[in-house]
Amino acid sequence: MGKPFDMELFLAGVLTGSHATRQRHLRQAKVIQAEIAARWQREIPWAWQRKHLAWFLEHRLSQRSEATRYYYMLTIRLLARRLKSSWIFTL
Template identity: 80%
Template structure:
């Protein structure tokens, strides 16, 4: 059995803001991770490609409010920064 990926440790270097903001980013990042793992069997963010995050934004968040999509976009940008990628995502 493999160890579960520690998203809090992964994002520790790029998380800023209040405690509530950091907790929201961690909760959303864990949710993004679980959905990508279900769809593509890639539980580790280092294995993700831009298409995985675009899929999450375009397909999984369909029907959600504009505010919800915006907050997930902020978390995805944070993940891209941590991965040191210059990926750009549409709002």
């Protein structure tokens, strides 16, 4: 078994803002990572496809408040930027 994936190191280049904002993005990215890993066994973001993040938005956040969905959308946009993809997501 290898080392666990370091989400903080992965997002280090695209994280900006206050300490609290960076911590929120890291916490949410780890939640996204855990959900995708549980559903598709894709542990690292490099193995993700657009459908994985779209699934998370559609199915895992469907019962959450609009504000929660918005903040997760910001984190997903950071993940997409870090993956250098042109994926577009809407709420």
